[in-house]
Amino acid sequence: MSAQKPARRRTAPEIQARKGGTPIVSLTAYNAAFAPLVDPLVDFILVGDSLGMVEHGMDSTLGVGLELMIAHGRAVVRSTAMSLIVVDMPFGSYEASPEAAFRSAARLMAETGCGAVKLEGGAHMAETIGFLAARGIPVMAHVGLTPQAVNALGGFRSQGHDAAAREKILGDAVAVSEAGAFAVVVEGVVAPLAEEITRTVSIPTIGIGASSACDGQILVINDMLGLTDRVPRFVKRYGAIGEAVSKAVSDYAGEVRERAFPADEHVYKPRG
Numbered sequence: 001m002s003a004q005k006p007a008r009r010r011t012a013p014e015i016q017a018r019k020g021g022t023p024i025v026s027l028t029a030y031n032a033a034f035a036p037l038v039d040p041l042v043d044f045i046l047v048g049d050s051l052g053m054v055e056h057g058m059d060s061t062l063g064v065g066l067e068l069m070i071a072h073g074r075a076v077v078r079s080t081a082m083s084l085i086v087v088d089m090p091f092g093s094y095e096a097s098p099e100a101a102f103r104s105a106a107r108l109m110a111e112t113g114c115g116a117v118k119l120e121g122g123a124h125m126a127e128t129i130g131f132l133a134a135r136g137i138p139v140m141a142h143v144g145l146t147p148q149a150v151n152a153l154g155g156f157r158s159q160g161h162d163a164a165a166r167e168k169i170l171g172d173a174v175a176v177s178e179a180g181a182f183a184v185v186v187e188g189v190v191a192p193l194a195e196e197i198t199r200t201v202s203i204p205t206i207g208i209g210a211s212s213a214c215d216g217q218i219l220v221i222n223d224m225l226g227l228t229d230r231v232p233r234f235v236k237r238y239g240a241i242g243e244a245v246s247k248a249v250s251d252y253a254g255e256v257r258e259r260a261f262p263a264d265e266h267v268y269k270p271r272g
């Protein structure tokens with residue numbers, strides 16, 4: 001009998017308890033090819049609605065619906081065992097009322113098996129966050145550059161450049177924390193603001209394009225692996241998977257065209 005403890009998924013309360021402790025590592029992942037590679041190395045995986053842009057070629061996340069998030073969420077939950085899986089609530093699935101948000105979040109939790117949901121917005125979403133949290137749904141909040149508000153923000157621009165904007169975003173972070181979110185993504189804000197938010201709120205801040213002083217970091221996996229052409233300026237590329245795929249496909253295409261592969265490759269061999 002093995003003495004090893006079976007792997008158990010991390011939970012939202014465990015992530016929340018990491019405030020001010022060892023930095024929380026997270027990445028997005030969207031499918032059963034990449035999620036199991038990421039799973040043993042991070043604390044949580046976000047099935048982000050960024051999948052609309054990086055996996056489905058959309059210009060923004062606005063066209064992503066609940067069914068698409070459920071399909072990707074299921075694939076990620078099925079193919080992982082250790083990380084907390086957080087699934088994004090897509091645009092239009094939660095803003096109208098706390099009750100509408102509960103119906104959408106309940107579907108995401110029940111139909112994917114994820115351990116938490118994420119939604120965008122600050123003070124104006126506080127009531128909804130409290131409503132979901134009180135009904136057993138762990139909620140990760142998301143303030144600063146909120147991509148679902150791209151039209152209202154006038155583009156994918158960093159936020160918090162004047163005192164009024166900084167005060168508003170700090171107030172948003174405090175509101176979602178007090179409402180019961182277990183963590184908050186702080187995206188695309190100036191570093192001193194991300195640092196002030198991290199000092200002020202009692203839940204972990206997860207930075208993206210914000211500050212290394214946040215309690216954790218997240219990146220879009222396609223960006224950091226070099227799978228996307230246009231990446232935000234703050235993103236460091238840790239891999240060149242795009243180039244590796246192009247080279248493999250080019251080698252394969254060359255061999256097929258020239259009938260250059262050895263005769264025993266690409267053919268079924270009789271057994272025995």
Ligand code: KIV
Binds near residue numbers: 050208
């Ligand atoms: O959708 C997403 O991938 C996100 C992250 C960028 C935080 O919200």
